[in-house]
Amino acid sequence: MFGMIKRLIGWTGKYKKRVYIGFIYAFINSIFTSLPIMLATYGLGLVFDDYKGIRTFDNDQIIYIFLLMILVIGGRFLFSYLRAVTQESVGCEATAEQRIRLGNIFKRVSLGFFNSNNMGEISSAVTTDLSFIEMLSMNMINTVVNGYITVLVMILFLLFYCPLAGIISLSGIVLSALFLYIAAKISDKNASIHQKAQDSIVENTIEFLRGMQTIKAFKQEGVSVQGIRKAYKNHKDVNIKIELENCPYNCLHQFVLKAASVGIIAVSAYLTYTRKMDVNIMLMMDMFSFVMFSQIEPLSNAIHVIEVVNKTLDKLEKIEKADIIDKGGQNIELKRHDIKFSDVCFSYDKKQILNNISFYIPEGSTTAIVGPSGSGKTTICNLIARFYDVNSGVITVGDKNIKDITCDSLLKNISMVFQKVYLFNDTIKNNILFGNPNASDNEVINAAIKAHCHEFISKLPNGYDTIIGDGGATLSGGEKQRISIARAILKDSPIIILDEATASVDPENEHLIQNAISSLTKGKTVIVIAHRLATIQDADQILVIDNGDVVQKGNHLELINQDGIYKNFINIKESAEGWCIS
Template identity: 35%
Template sequence: MIRQLLAIVPPRERTLLRTVLALQTGGAVLQGVAFVLLVPALRALLGSDPGSAWPWIWSLAGVAAAQSVVYYLGAKKGFEAGASLSRVLHHRIGDHTAELPLGWFGPARTGELSTLTTQTVMAIMRVPGYLLRPLVNGLLTPAVVVALMYAFDWRLALAATATVPVIMAVYRWTTGLTEKADTIRAKAMTDAAGRVIEYAEVQPVLRSFGRSGQGGSRALDAALDAQRDASHQVVRAGVPGLLGFTLVVQAAFTTVLVYGTYLALGGSLAVPELMALLVLAARFVEPMTEAANLGSALRSARGALAAVQEVLDVPPMPQPDHPVVPAGSSIEFDRVSFRYGTGTVLDEASFRVPERTMTALVGPSGSGKTTVTRLIARFWEVDSGAVRIGGTDVRDVTTEELMARISVVFQDVYLFEGTIEENIRIGRPDATAEEVRAAAAKARVDDIVRRLPDGWDAQVGEGGATLSGGERQRISIARAILKDAPIVLLDEATASLDPENERAVQEALTALTADRTLLVIAHRLQTVMAADQILVLDGGRIVQRGTHDQLIVREGRYADFWAQRNRAQGWRLGAMPAATDAGAAASYDPVGG
């Protein structure tokens, strides 16, 4: 565990931890020496000349005083190291995850990272301040006691030594009993944390269906039940082991007691010396019992260290040794294949988006449209083939350079808790106030600002909860306008917006996409018709390409798509015929029909 801890911290904290370890080691050795000094002190006190005990008593007092000083310094440094570990681990986890491919951040990562940065880091924080001292004492103090016991009676010392392998074997057995249960509990806790976060995020949906109370989320209930069951499993597995270890430790003391009594009855060991050595034997088993009682905490700390190390071992997004700056803003896919899990998402897809043109991606759900945009932004690495920007493979471009050339606007918009202005400024933090206002005006965000009492300082809430979907989209587009990147990747879904917001968002998109290379996942018929090039995706392949006029006269996926969209636009709400149930219901009124 100590090696694990030293491996994941930087040099300064490594030096601090070594200092703590040295102080705890010194304290454990001094404690063992103090215990051993009880033997000559008690032997003198119980013998024929009690006055001869004073030198031993003063020695014992001096060693105890030294041990107290070292203990104080070790405890102080231990708590300092714990606080430092919290800061360092949070920074290391944050810095490392910022370098990971965005494809790594799947749905389960929210709960995992939440647990990692809270419970896991707190478990590691406890190591230098709370767990290291009893652990070191449990190993070193008995070793010192047994080693120095040989100076007084080698027979009892040998008897104590003979019990050590048995104690260690039982300790390993007890650890093995709960190791698997601890792993299951850790996973259950991570799953439960993810479900709690999910439950909080979907409150609007649950409340709209009257399911926000008890039983509102079967998935959350199941996750919490699994966490409870896993905790019970740890207890059931741990109690027998803890009792077994305690019995073995007490059996070791009993062995020394019985053997010492046998020697005393045989006349080869004086009774005063036997009593003193039995006190020493008691001190031999006490630190081990204390360490055993912390076994669960020690296993949790080891598991926490392993969890942090697992995340830190995830390879970051590779950066080029010799970065290249793209010469333009064209986009090219060259026989690109990409698998996600066990399924093929793209299968040798090839196409080119010339500079300052608009390409529309159409196709059924799951055909790979969103994956195309993610690969351009290098959220994931392709399995084979190449994605090029301005003729340069994106793998030869630094992340900073690549992202500086791309603005991404998708349907699911996330706003950070803060003001409207702060959320727009994310697009370019060094922008002036005038530039922020200009971008906001092009995206029609100024309409929102005028409506809100706090204006530019209005708080948007976590995730933009205080704003409507269309208003969040406008702020997202304002970010992209402020960034002023030459390439825009857009999911222009506006079907769920009211007419006013849809018109405002479309005007904002017009301002964003002017004179830029645009790749859009198209949902609106007007967008598809206006595209310079249409790519039809199906089953991970480009099955058709061309302009609207070229594709509409051919049989295939695009013609089917166009017909379906036209039919969908013809749906109207109307009154039911008199012969059926009264009231309003959806009826089909085809366009032009």
């Protein structure tokens, strides 16, 4: 348990000093917590002595005690306040910094990280788990450390007045700590199960909401909700199992503390009865016995939470140790924008995708990449943008190996338009500004005009300030595609990658998008995964990919006169585009 608290303090990073200062305030506060009890019992002792005729009651003494108690209570309030303002916000501040760190890590890891890790686990880590730590980290530290500080201060007072009572209280603390240790071991075993159950809820909920359109279309609401129900039931069963396994040791923890309290009362009563202890000292010890143990009784409820926090930190540390794809890269300004693949191999999840491929894309040229589905076309584009790293071989932009460049330096030179467009739940203007946050309103409008989306934007009730919903839910596929082209135009990068940008749109939108792409690609180095004959035929160079190999290379006229995949591909395309209903 204390090892976990030490780890949690280490997690606070640069705020660690404030946590330790908070402990000092807590120590002083614990003294001020004890003093009112001592003053009250001293005052009662004076009253008893006066009653028994031992000494005369002095009103001034009571006034002094009363004033001193006010001063002590004020001191307790002051140091309690100082501890709170010093420690309490540390969890929020440390969590905010960790969220920023994780965001930066997510930007710099390979896309393979997201494919190989459970999205529910990743989502839970940056939302539920961090919020869990944010809310509970300082509470846990306060409950454990400050609670034991108060207990130890009171035990010191007990040892001074009655060593036997001090030993009884220490024995109770040691025994309760033993039962808490056993409970912590059980919780440590179950914490991973609890986390997996929590992640499963997040993952199934995300999947259910994302698939709502398909669920409704196939009228499978009952089937689809089974995953969520199963996840919720599993989460409930796990929590019940944890509670039942921890319950005996939590009860024993409470029992020994109560027993120690009864023991102190019994000893003080016996010593008072045998005239070996004054009544006021007995009352002080009895009050101490109730107050001191109340500080650590809540630990029985907190022990599982502490272990869950421990596993949460394990998960966050695992993410923070993820391989940064551009580690050691330099911020380099590229002077040229030609692209060269030299003996590039790439595999993913033990499957070979690209086999020793080599090709050259001159600056300012258009290269079309064609081939069967799954042949490696999109992988080539992802490697150019360094969404993944090659297993072997070299990719250069200009004369620079992209492994020697930071991702920011590289991607500053690349604009990408994907087949599947993602727009943020924000205004149209801010989605276009994603290409260049510093652009003016006029530049945004000019980019929209070139992308042929200004007209439909102007017809919207709020124009460029229209909120478009999560993923651009309020727009059609063609409208979303044109907005994505507008932000690429605004970015004005020298290298353009088009991943089948018109593959899923209707003919009218395709015409508008092609015009928008013409504005985007003018004078640029263009790599396009193509399916339209016109795009392929107009390309300066065509790469034919099959099973991870470049099987043909050349322009349209060169390749159409060769027997091979390209000629067959063009024949199929011509047949499909010439097909009509008679």
